[in-house]
Amino acid sequence: MDTLERLSKLLPDSVAGGLATAPAEITEVRLRANRPAQIVRQGGEALVGEAIAPDPLRQIVSALMDHSFYARELELREGFFTMEDGSRVGVCGRFAGGAAEARLTNIGSACVRIARAHPGCADALVRQIRTESGLKSTLILSPPGYGKTTLLRDAARQLSEAGFRVGIADERHELAACHLGVPTLDVGPRSDVVDGCAKPQAIRWMIRAMAPDVVIADEIGSEADAEALADAARCGVAVIASAHAEGQGAALKRPWVRSVLDGGAIGAIAVLGGRPGRIQSLRIMGEASAWKPA
Amino acid sequence: MEARLILALCLVLFSALGGKALADGVRGRAKALREIVEGLKRLRLHMTGMFEPVRGALEHSDCPLLNAIADQMGRGEGVPEAWSALEKRGSRRGGPLEYLTEGDRQILSQLFSGLGQTGREEQELLLASAIEAMDRQRDSAQARVGEADRLYGALGLLVGLMLALIVI
Numbered sequence: 001m002d003t004l005e006r007l008s009k010l011l012p013d014s015v016a017g018g019l020a021t022a023p024a025e026i027t028e029v030r031l032r033a034n035r036p037a038q039i040v041r042q043g044g045e046a047l048v049g050e051a052i053a054p055d056p057l058r059q060i061v062s063a064l065m066d067h068s069f070y071a072r073e074l075e076l077r078e079g080f081f082t083m084e085d086g087s088r089v090g091v092c093g094r095f096a097g098g099a100a101e102a103r104l105t106n107i108g109s110a111c112v113r114i115a116r117a118h119p120g121c122a123d124a125l126v127r128q129i130r131t132e133s134g135l136k137s138t139l140i141l142s143p144p145g146y147g148k149t150t151l152l153r154d155a156a157r158q159l160s161e162a163g164f165r166v167g168i169a170d171e172r173h174e175l176a177a178c179h180l181g182v183p184t185l186d187v188g189p190r191s192d193v194v195d196g197c198a199k200p201q202a203i204r205w206m207i208r209a210m211a212p213d214v215v216i217a218d219e220i221g222s223e224a225d226a227e228a229l230a231d232a233a234r235c236g237v238a239v240i241a242s243a244h245a246e247g248q249g250a251a252l253k254r255p256w257v258r259s260v261l262d263g264g265a266i267g268a269i270a271v272l273g274g275r276p277g278r279i280q281s282l283r284i285m286g287e288a289s290a291w292k293p294a
Numbered sequence: 295m296e297a298r299l300i301l302a303l304c305l306v307l308f309s310a311l312g313g314k315a316l317a318d319g320v321r322g323r324a325k326a327l328r329e330i331v332e333g334l335k336r337l338r339l340h341m342t343g344m345f346e347p348v349r350g351a352l353e354h355s356d357c358p359l360l361n362a363i364a365d366q367m368g369r370g371e372g373v374p375e376a377w378s379a380l381e382k383r384g385s386r387r388g389g390p391l392e393y394l395t396e397g398d399r400q401i402l403s404q405l406f407s408g409l410g411q412t413g414r415e416e417q418e419l420l421l422a423s424a425i426e427a428m429d430r431q432r433d434s435a436q437a438r439v440g441e442a443d444r445l446y447g448a449l450g451l452l453v454g455l456m457l458a459l460i461v462i
Contacts, residue, residue: 009370059372062411066347067372070414103413180346 003064003087004029004114010060011037014049027145027276032109033057042276058107064089075172076104086115086149086177086185115174117185121147121277122154126162128282129268135164135214135238136267136284137229139260141245147277148242149174149218153187155240156216160188167212167237168193169202175218200228207235214238226256226265233265247271248283261285302458309457313450320435320442323393326359327432330402331425333357338421341410348373348410359390363406377406401427 004023008016015037019026028040033054036047052060065072065081072081080090093108129136140148153175160166170176170193176183178195187193192210194202199217206212215232217225220241229239245251248269252258260266266285273280333355340351352364362384366376381399384391391399405424410417 062372063370066349067367067410068341068347068349069411070341070417071345071347073413 002085003083003112006064006083007060007112010063012049012052012056015052018046018048026114028114029112030109031057031060031112033107054107057110061089061091061107061110064110064112073103077102078172080172082173082177083112083115084177084179084184086153086174088113088115088172088174115177115185116150117153118147118150118277119154119157119186122151122158124279125151125270125282126155126158128270128284129240130162135159135240137233137239137265138241138268138270139220139251139257139266140240140242140270140272141247141251142242142272143246144244145276146272148272151272151277152216152218152240152242153185156191157186157188159214160190164190164213165211166191167203167206167210167215169197169199169206169215169217170195171197171199171202172218175216198224200224203228203232207232207237212237214240217241219243221256223256223259226260229260230263230265233263239265247273298461302461305457305461306451306454309452309454310447310450313446313448313453316442316446316450319393320446321439323395323398324432324435324439326390326393327398327428327435329357330359330398331428331432333360334405334421334425334428338418338425342414342418342421345414359384359402362390373406373409373411377403395431398428398431401431 004019004026007029008019011019018037018039019029022041025041026039027042030038030040031052032038034051036049036051038045038047062069064083075081076091079092080088082088090111090113091104091107091109093104094106095102096105097103125138129138140151142148156166156168156175166188168175168187168191170178173195175185176187176191176193176195177185178193181195183191183193192206192212194206197205199220203215203217206215215237217229217239218241220226220229220243229241232239243251243257245254245257248271252261268282268284270282271280272278334357336357337351337355337360340346340354341348346354349364349367352360352367355361362380363373363376366379367373371379381391383389386392401424405420408420412420
């Protein structure tokens with residue numbers, strides 16, 4: 001059962017009815033205590049149904065967590081947890097404790113971002129970064145919601161099908177949506193996934209244990225992540241990673257991006273924009289002009 | 295006279311069997327509590343050691359009562375609701391709660407009212423406290439097994455003999 005089906009069974013009929021209309025277009029379902037649900041579709045959104053009281057909202061989120069708060073505790077410190085099909089449930093509310101030990105105590109709202117595979121969405125990317133001898137390491141940049149994870153997943157599948165050994169560092173369970181260590185989404189026949197582990201450690205493990213041709217990691221965002229990418233490049237392993245940024249200029253303002261680029265770990269930068277999943281530009285490092293889709 | 299002797303023998307036999315049935319009840323409780331304690335230990339391992347979601351951990355506990363709660367959760371219920379439903383129908387003969395006393399159930403109710411709903415450390419404490427309490431119940435039930443065998447066995451036989459004497 002996918003996340004939308006599960007939500008339909010948990011939500012009041014007035015909201016579930018809204019989910020039944022063109023479900024394939026739904027990208028997000030936002031639930032807020034004492035307010036109606038917000039259903040976001042490609043190209044629009046609407047408030048639907050009656051207000052959801054705080055206690056039913058807590059029960060809905062608890063059911064989405066399989067009534068297993070302890071199993072999601074570490075994820076929740078990041079403000080979200082991931083469903084079995086890779087959909088992400090972000091939560092807001094009252095957190096107690098210090099910054100390092102923040103613990104969710106009351107849920108005020110939840111945002112369910114529906115994950116969907118789009119086979120073929122990485123065609124252009126894979127075409128551009130493949131070389132005669134292998135692959136160019138690539139950093140994919142975009143603001144949230146532009147399909148970085150979907151693109152990475154399809155790139156993993158395509159490269160794996162093309163014969164590359166793909167190592168996936170899936171810290172947040174979104175790329176492969178592993179269940180008990182086994183991918184539930186199609187990431188290709190030659191892909192190995194380290195699930196739920198911090199990216200730097202996962203990348204080093206994979207290089208040592210699985211000898212991948214390429215390592216894929218989502219949402220790189222720290223010096224430690226950058227150092228692990230640079231280390232992979234030094235070991236001769238290609239890297240495809242994503243990061244939040246408006247574009248190359250904005251990304252370069254982050255010290256860790258600059259250190260990765262200066263270290264020569266990245267051979268290409270792809271920027272997504274316009275609409276979700278669309279590559280706005282792809283710049284090969286050392287070349288003056290960027291590739292842009294027709 | 296022959297018929298009376300046969301009747302007397304039957305009375306002795308049935309009374310002895312009645313005594314044995316009462317002793318079996320005590321033995322059944324001890325066995326059920328042993329299974330629950332072992333099941334709770336496995337549940338703790340799967341939940342707080344392997345971070346398995348609560349339903350899967352209940353399924354892997356290898357304990358009929360905990361498995362029954364997992365089955366109930368398969369209908370979309372949370373742990374407290376699943377326990378509540380099981381309590382209503384699980385006490386019948388052959389059910390997973392058949393031999394449990396009110397005290398045993400209270401410990402389980404306390405456990406299931408919070409199972410899965412807090413962080414790992416709290417779950418560890420909740421499970422440890424339930425295991426300790428159920429372990430105490432099991433020890434006392436186990437101590438009663440030998441006692442009950444002797445008591446109900448002898449009582450059944452005595453009642454049977456008395457009835458046999460009356461009949462003869």
